[in-house]
Amino acid sequence: MPPLPHRVNFGLWLPIVILAGFVLIAPQLATHDPLTPNSGDEITPPSQNYWLGTDYLGRDVFSRLMVGGQRTLSTTFVATGIAIAGGLLLGGLLIIAPAPIRWLLSILLDALLAFPSILTALVILTALEPSLWTLALALGIAGIPLYAQVTADALRAALSQPFIEGTRSIGATPRYILRRHIIPTALPALAAFGSVVFSWSLIYQAALTFLGLGGDISQPDWGTMLAQGYRTIREAPLLVIAPGGTLMMCVLLANWFADTIGKSPSR
Amino acid sequence: MEVRRKRRIRWGVWLPVLAVLTLALVACLLAVISTLISEEEKTTSGGNTLIYGLTLNPSGIDPHYNRSAELGIPLYSVYDTLIYRHPQTREFVEGLAERWEISPDALTYTFYLRQNVTFHDGTVFDANAVGVTFDRITNQQYPDWRPGKALDLIGPFYNGYKIVDNYTFQVLLTTPYTPLLDALSQPYWGIASPTALANWSVDTYQWHQVGTGPYKLVEVIPGDRIVLERNKDYTWGPIFYAPQSDRSIERIEFRFFDKDPASRRIALEAGDVDIVGELPPTDAEALLSDQEIQIFEQAIPGQPLQFYFNTSRPLVNDQRFRQALLHATNRAAIVDTVFFRDLSPVAYGPLAAASPYYNPAVAEMYPNNLQRTRELFGQIGLVDSDDDGILEFNTQPVKLKIAIGNWGFLPEVTTLIQSQWREIGIEVEINQVAGFTALQEVATSGDYDLLSFEDFGLDPNILNPAYLSTSPTNYTHYVDAELDGWLTQALSVDETTRVTLYNQIQQRIMDQALILPIRDYVNLIGWSARLEGLIFTAQGWWPLLNNLQVKAE
Numbered sequence: 001m002p003p004l005p006h007r008v009n010f011g012l013w014l015p016i017v018i019l020a021g022f023v024l025i026a027p028q029l030a031t032h033d034p035l036t037p038n039s040g041d042e043i044t045p046p047s048q049n050y051w052l053g054t055d056y057l058g059r060d061v062f063s064r065l066m067v068g069g070q071r072t073l074s075t076t077f078v079a080t081g082i083a084i085a086g087g088l089l090l091g092g093l094l095i096i097a098p099a100p101i102r103w104l105l106s107i108l109l110d111a112l113l114a115f116p117s118i119l120t121a122l123v124i125l126t127a128l129e130p131s132l133w134t135l136a137l138a139l140g141i142a143g144i145p146l147y148a149q150v151t152a153d154a155l156r157a158a159l160s161q162p163f164i165e166g167t168r169s170i171g172a173t174p175r176y177i178l179r180r181h182i183i184p185t186a187l188p189a190l191a192a193f194g195s196v197v198f199s200w201s202l203i204y205q206a207a208l209t210f211l212g213l214g215g216d217i218s219q220p221d222w223g224t225m226l227a228q229g230y231r232t233i234r235e236a237p238l239l240v241i242a243p244g245g246t247l248m249m250c251v252l253l254a255n256w257f258a259d260t261i262g263k264s265p266s267r
Numbered sequence: 268m269e270v271r272r273k274r275r276i277r278w279g280v281w282l283p284v285l286a287v288l289t290l291a292l293v294a295c296l297l298a299v300i301s302t303l304i305s306e307e308e309k310t311t312s313g314g315n316t317l318i319y320g321l322t323l324n325p326s327g328i329d330p331h332y333n334r335s336a337e338l339g340i341p342l343y344s345v346y347d348t349l350i351y352r353h354p355q356t357r358e359f360v361e362g363l364a365e366r367w368e369i370s371p372d373a374l375t376y377t378f379y380l381r382q383n384v385t386f387h388d389g390t391v392f393d394a395n396a397v398g399v400t401f402d403r404i405t406n407q408q409y410p411d412w413r414p415g416k417a418l419d420l421i422g423p424f425y426n427g428y429k430i431v432d433n434y435t436f437q438v439l440l441t442t443p444y445t446p447l448l449d450a451l452s453q454p455y456w457g458i459a460s461p462t463a464l465a466n467w468s469v470d471t472y473q474w475h476q477v478g479t480g481p482y483k484l485v486e487v488i489p490g491d492r493i494v495l496e497r498n499k500d501y502t503w504g505p506i507f508y509a510p511q512s513d514r515s516i517e518r519i520e521f522r523f524f525d526k527d528p529a530s531r532r533i534a535l536e537a538g539d540v541d542i543v544g545e546l547p548p549t550d551a552e553a554l555l556s557d558q559e560i561q562i563f564e565q566a567i568p569g570q571p572l573q574f575y576f577n578t579s580r581p582l583v584n585d586q587r588f589r590q591a592l593l594h595a596t597n598r599a600a601i602v603d604t605v606f607f608r609d610l611s612p613v614a615y616g617p618l619a620a621a622s623p624y625y626n627p628a629v630a631e632m633y634p635n636n637l638q639r640t641r642e643l644f645g646q647i648g649l650v651d652s653d654d655d656g657i658l659e660f661n662t663q664p665v666k667l668k669i670a671i672g673n674w675g676f677l678p679e680v681t682t683l684i685q686s687q688w689r690e691i692g693i694e695v696e697i698n699q700v701a702g703f704t705a706l707q708e709v710a711t712s713g714d715y716d717l718l719s720f721e722d723f724g725l726d727p728n729i730l731n732p733a734y735l736s737t738s739p740t741n742y743t744h745y746v747d748a749e750l751d752g753w754l755t756q757a758l759s760v761d762e763t764t765r766v767t768l769y770n771q772i773q774q775r776i777m778d779q780a781l782i783l784p785i786r787d788y789v790n791l792i793g794w795s796a797r798l799e800g801l802i803f804t805a806q807g808w809w810p811l812l813n814n815l816q817v818k819a820e
Contacts (some may be wrong), residue, residue: 037686039600056549057604057679212673217699218682228678231529232549 012260015195015253023073032060034067034220043236052242055225056232065242068220072205073250075136075214079201082140083147084194090144091151095159112145118204125208131215135208139201150193151186158185192262199254206247222247315517315817317798319810320524320531320543324490329473330455331404332415336723336808339454341493341521343809346457346478349378349397349436350448351505352805357623357725359448360506363392363458363479364436373443373759374426380434384503386460387483394436399461401428401438411469420450422728422758443759446726454809481508481813482519493521495812504813509800514816535560535793542794542801542810547676548606551791559796564610566621567788567807569723570733571614572680574669574783576717579744582647582660583667583716589780591643593633595691601683602786605676610791614784617730617776621787621807624727624769629777640691651692658692666694670715672706673699677719680785710742717783718742725806727769728758734776743781750775 031051032038038058046053052061094105112120124138158164159182167177208214209223217224222243229239325335330342349364361367364378384392402409404417405425422444429437438447450456463477474487481504482495496518501511524531524543532550534540536557546554546562554560576592578584598613612620616629649658649665657664669684671677678699685695698715700706710718720742722729731754732738736746750772757768776782790808794801800814 035686035689037604037683039604042604057682212678212699212701216697217678218685218697231547233529234553235549 012257015257019073019250019253020077023070023077026066026069030060030063030066032063034059034063035218043232043239045236046238053236053238055228055236055239059220061225061239061242064220064225065222065246068222068225068243069246071132071219072202072209072222072247075132075139076198076202076205078133078136079139079143079205080194080198082137083143083197083201086140086144087147087151087197088190090148091155094148094152095155109145109148113149117142117146117200118207121204121208122213125213130213132219132221135205135214139204139208142204143197143201147193147197151190154186154189155182157189158182161185188261192258195254195258195261199251199258202247202250202254206243315513315515317516317519317541317795317815318539319519319521320534320540321493321521322525322528322531322543322545324523324525327473328487328493329415329469329476330457331400331417331459332413332469333473334416339806339809341482341484341495341519341812342457342476342478343454343480343804344482344495344812345476345480345484346454346459347384347480347503347505348453348456348458349380349451351507352449352452352725353507354802354805354811355507357805359452362452362505363397363503374440376438376440376447377431378436378438380436381503382434384479385500386462386477386479387498388460388462388477390460390462390477392458392479393433394430395433396461397436397458398428398430399464400456400458403459403464404456413469415455417450417453417455420446420453420455422446422450424759445758445760445762445765446728449724449726453806479503481511490523492523495519495521501813507814508811509814509816511813512816514819516812516815516817519812532793535795538795541798542792544790544792546791546793548610548791551610551793552607554793560793561796563792563794563801565790565792565803565807566612566619567723567790568619568622568725568805569729569788569807570617570721571619571784571788572675572677572719572786573614573617573721574717574719574785575733575742576781576783577713577715577742577744578781579713580716582665585647586779587643587647588649590633591640591647592688592693593780593783594636594643595640595688595693596633596684596783597635597687598785599635600687601680604683605679606786606789611789612787614787615777616773616784617733617782618727618769618773619787622727623725624766626770626773628770629773632777633780637691644691649692656689656692657694664694665692666696667716668696668698668714669717669719670698670700670706670709671719672703673701681719684783710740713744721788723788723806723808727765727772730754730769730772730776731758734772734781745779745781747775747779 036059038054040058041054042058043056044050044054050060050062052065055061090105090109094102097105120142121138124141125134128134128138164177164181167181206223206226209221210227212227214221214224225243226240229236229243233240321337321340323335323337325333325338327333328338328342330338330346347363349362350367351360351362352358353360363381363384365381366379368377380394380397386392390396404415405421406412424440424442424444426439426441429439431437457478460477463475464472467475476484481498481501483498485496486492486494497511497515522540524534524540528545528547531543531546532554535543535554551562555562576583576589582588602611602613615632616626618625644658649660651658659665669681671681681697685697688695698709700709709715710720722733732740734741734743734745734750735754736751753768753772757765757772760768792801797818798815799818800816802811802814803809804811
């Protein structure tokens with residue numbers, strides 16, 4: 001039976017620190033205005049002035065990568081938050097709600113799970129005016145069903161542990177059991193899946209902005225940068241490699257977190 | 268005694284799994300088989316066959332009912348029209364009509380039809396066949412009739428037809444309509460075999476079209492390919508059709524390269540396609556040095572790449588504000604950056620310079636002049652009182668909404684406009700929508716300050732739907748009785764008066780600054796160096812497939 005964490009394991013939390021830190025400081029690192037086309041400097045290779053070169057319209061790729069990263073990652077964080085909050089709520093209800101409601105909820109969840117989540121996100125985006133925040137909302141809502149299912153499974157598994165029965169028989173209050181036993185048992189799985197939801201949201205965020213569904217297309221965003229760079233992939237492959245590579249690193253960081261936290265019950 | 272329990276197979280669990288696996292297996296097998304079959308069928312280009320890439324997948328390819336310009340690329344060569352326009356001189360020349368007469372009151376057009384012409388299915392061409400095509404396009408009593416581009420083209424004054432004898436056909440009008448001949452020269456008015464029209468329904472005819480043209484339609488697989496084969500009996504072509512030889516193209520397969528403009532160059536280089544249009548300018552530029560590929564630049568007459576100002580919105584309704592924005596836009600820089608100026612001219616007015624009736628006076632009207640912009644802003648009372656770099660109008664910061672489609676480099680062009688206008692203190696929000704229908708929805712909703720839309724055509728009457736105050740597609744919402752009068756009058760007068768009227772019309776549109784023109788359309792076509800003789804019709808979009816040849820060894 002794992003105890004609650006009393007000290008912070010830095011190796012474990014490093015990926016989250018890197019990603020959150022990036023969101024906070026990246027825009028300060030920008031060397032140019034990411035929106036201003038530098039006339040005459042279109043598609044230039046990396047140089048002292050433009051660290052990663054310029055794009056089709058002469059905008060500095062490094063600055064766009066930094067400012068775009070803030071946009072991309074903060075939407076992803078918000079989307080993940082929505083998915084986890086909604087998922088915990090629904091997943092909890094699946095366990096503790098009265099039987100008829102549980103039955104209805106599980107049918108609803110099964111139906112939602114049978115529907116590809118990217119389609120759910122697309123449908124929501126089509127109904128709303130496209131902007132970065134509706135995108136976060138759409139991704140978040142699309143992630144809820146799966147997270148709810150995982151929450152319900154994790155809670156069910158925790159509840160079926162024999163020591164729960166034992167604790168109850170010696171007179172522990174439900175609140176104590178929840179705090180001391182159920183949450184610590186279910187937490188690693190929930191945290192690990194949370195970061196899976198994060199990397200999933202990040203990839204779909206980029207996919208949807210690649211399609212131009214992230215609101216103002218002149219604002220930098222990794223998906224938008226991929227879409228714009230891809231036209232000149234032969235002349236300037238860096239325009240695709242830079243946002244694509246950064247995106248990949250972020251997904252790897254999130255997966256690293258998922259792996260570590262999922263494996264070590266002692267955190 | 269120990270009872271050995273038999274392990275029960277839990278069918279309830281395994282049956283669905285088994286079913287799914289079986290289905291997947293069958294699907295895989297089918298996929299493999301169908302790939303093998305299609306590999307066999309796949310045409311390789313070379314010899315006298317070629318693959319032509321289309322850059323748009325039209326929702327339908329019935330020329331009488333559908334609207335897409337793309338359908339004319341294959342179908343221009345399947346049909347003949349009563350008359351043609353010469354690709355170089357743009358004059359009207361004989362087609363299925365060997366001559367024609369216009370009555371002195373300009374209300375009756377008499378066409379004397381060619382004899383000894385047969386449709387691809389053997390049906391004899393005569394005045395009755397022309398009548399059936401006219402009925403199909405204009406007669407609401409025709410079974411399952413629907414309005415199409417062809418109906419729009421023949422105009423509001425069409426008053427039926429008369430079959431005088433087997434080879435004499437008259438078109439009747441209530442009021443003179445000068446664009447009539449231009450309308451009848453377009454592939455939307457291709458004369459179809461009455462036998463084929465009777466054999467197929469309105470919905471299915473598009474896959475079994477029969478005309479009298481130099482190529483027969485032999486196969487249509489929607490979304491996949493359209494196949495034409497040479498009509499060996501063809502001898503009645505217009506004057507600009509080259510005589511057929513053993514180097515003419517026997518078989519042309521049209522395939523779609525609509526999803527991804529960047530794939531066109533790759534397909535050309537790989538030899539997967541022999542001709543494909545609408546190359547991105549960077550790719551066309553790169554291909555100029557390729558020995559295997561030629562680049563053809565075709566100017567498209569009609570409207571340029573442009574933005575309509577929505578004059579029903581506050582501030583945008585002020586003529587001085589629109590003029591100031593025109594002065595603030597460095598069009599040459601935009602065209603240089605996005606299109607390379609050698610491959611595309613800057614646009615100045617509502618008609619492209621390649622259009623007949625173009626008024627060159629508009630080119631001088633709005634030079635890039637920020638000084639003038641600031642003067643005009645001052646007159647309107649735009650000031651930056653809070654010093655944030657954004658101008659305010661009635662204490663509200665100015666923010667304009669530009670609605671665009673996601674095609675044709677509009678995102679890049681609009682991004683540059685946004686950045687140029689930010690310099691003068693105007694903020695721009697870009698609303699990019701995916702697809703033509705979505706843009707039309709925005710256009711109808713009216714929720715935009717600027718909107719990008721354009722139409723192509725040789726006759727300047729394409730301006731009528733865009734600027735007549737009563738037109739549902741007047742996206743400027745500008746109302747001007749005098750302009751309405753000129754536009755209407757220009758439909759019914761002779762050429763000289765038309766020139767005067769269209770000069771005034773273009774002048775008025777630009778005086779009022781109803782549009783922000785950016786770039787005249789130039790279609791960049793990449794084509795295999797083993798071919799020769801590529802030319803396009805006067806309207807610009809449609810190739811004369813008949814004149815294409817394989818180069819002599």
